[in-house]
Amino acid sequence: MWRGAYRNLYVQVLIAVAIGITLGHYEPQLGAQMKPFADGFINLVKMVIGPVIFVTIVVGMAHMGDLRHSGRIGVKALIYFEVLTTLALVIGLIVANVAQPGAGMTLQPGDLDPKKTADYVAAAKEQTLAAFLLGIIPKSLISAFVDNNLLQVLLVAVLFGIAMTHSGSAGRRVLDLLEELSQVLFKIVAIVMRAAPIGAFGAMAFAIGKFGLGMLVSLGWLLLCVYATCFVFVFGVLNVVAYWSGFSLWQFLVFIRREIVLVAGTSSSESALPRLLVRLEQAGCDRSVVGLVLPTGYSFNLDGTCIYLTMAAIFIAQAVGVSLTLHDELVLLGVLLLTSKGAAGVTGAGLTTLIATLGALSGKVPVEGVALVVGVDRFMSEARAVTNVIGNGVATMVIARWEGLRDDAKMRAAFAAGPGDDLPAAAPAAAGAAST
Secondary structure (H helix, E strand, O other), X not given: OHHHXXXXXXXXXXXXHXXXXXHHHHOHHHHHOOHHHHHHHHHHHHHHHHHHHHHHHHHHHHXXXXXXXXXXXXXXXXXXXXXXXXXXXXXXXXXXXXXXXXOOOOOOHHHOOHHHHHHHHHHHHOOOHHHHHHHOOOOOOOHHHHOOOHHHHHHHHHHHHHHHHOOHHHHHHHHHHHHHHHHHHHHHHHHHHOOHHHHHHHHHHHHHHHHHHHHHHHOHHHHHHHHHHHXXXXXXXXXXXXXXXXXXXXXXXXXXHHHHHHHHHHOOHXXXXXXXXXXXXXXXXOHHXXXXXXXXXXXXXXXXXXXXXXXXXXXXXXXXXXXXXXHHHHHHXXXXXXXXXXXXXXXXXXXXXXXXXXXXXXXXXXXXXXXXXXXHHHHHHHHHHHHHHHHHHHHHHHHHHHOXXXXXXXXXXXXXXXXXXXXXXXOOHHHHHOOO
């Protein structure tokens, strides 16, 4: 039995994480050099995300047929995302004010090293609403995939899906080709995922080797607050949402536990996206809903990131002795409702968004204060990435039920059977046909 367990990707990732932490702790210099393994795996995943999302959305829209139906799903999803991310921001704000993780540090702006945040400050100056909206439009149909910009891929996929549904027999021939292509793409995903333990090992070894366990102790209260708040959001807010939608959150988490471990090990929610597309179809959600809601949520439903951003902003204000008024905190919430939507798919986007948000507070909180969280940002990324993935999984389940496109009998059978030893090599072929 144990020999078979070692062949399980889930077990391999757990073992790799443990080895990475051990190496980073006892051989920090060597551990810090393991980062290319993590970067290489994440790049492999990103390589297939664009094509997988494109094919999933286009095929889903084509099988749905009614474009008004697709539009209704998109509108409902955006409304749901806005409500949940607002709740996440408010909860993070409340906990930060009650727990006060930065109180007592009594730092002065002159004590902060601006060099640590210089690159993020420069990026934040370019992060405007107009730039964000224009950034959704690719320079060409191909550049969206070349740049691996998820929002641009979404736009191209939606336009392609609309055009294909109006193309008659030509559209049907293209649909047949894309369905066959999807089988090949998911086989590529299955191959890439075998490297997940290597990526998890590299990520953990680098984090512990680079920043050390001492960093966790020095800013441990902030870390604890962020993790605890994410826990409360998942098992409080999302638990209620799941109950309202007719499924058990705990059973759902057990069902996607392999994807959760993969995200925690690599600190990247993108690493689980291709697998989660299949898992949600296995859980009874129609492919058309999965293809539209899940990728969109990766840009617009970042619950964990929202919690982190509010708590980090309040932490920095408390650390430098700045007392924010109710008006200041309401401004902070309003700005984050916009800036948090651009925090996906860009390296260092969390810190960049945090600086852009602090800049909206009329200079009350020095942006150099972000240097306080640069060191532990890597450790907090696990909490926000896992929360983001769970939140988007729940959102897809809810929207599918909302639209009458969730097979609850199939869902209960899938939860009872569990996810199996590994991911299927291809997406379930019957999932798309169910929506015709």
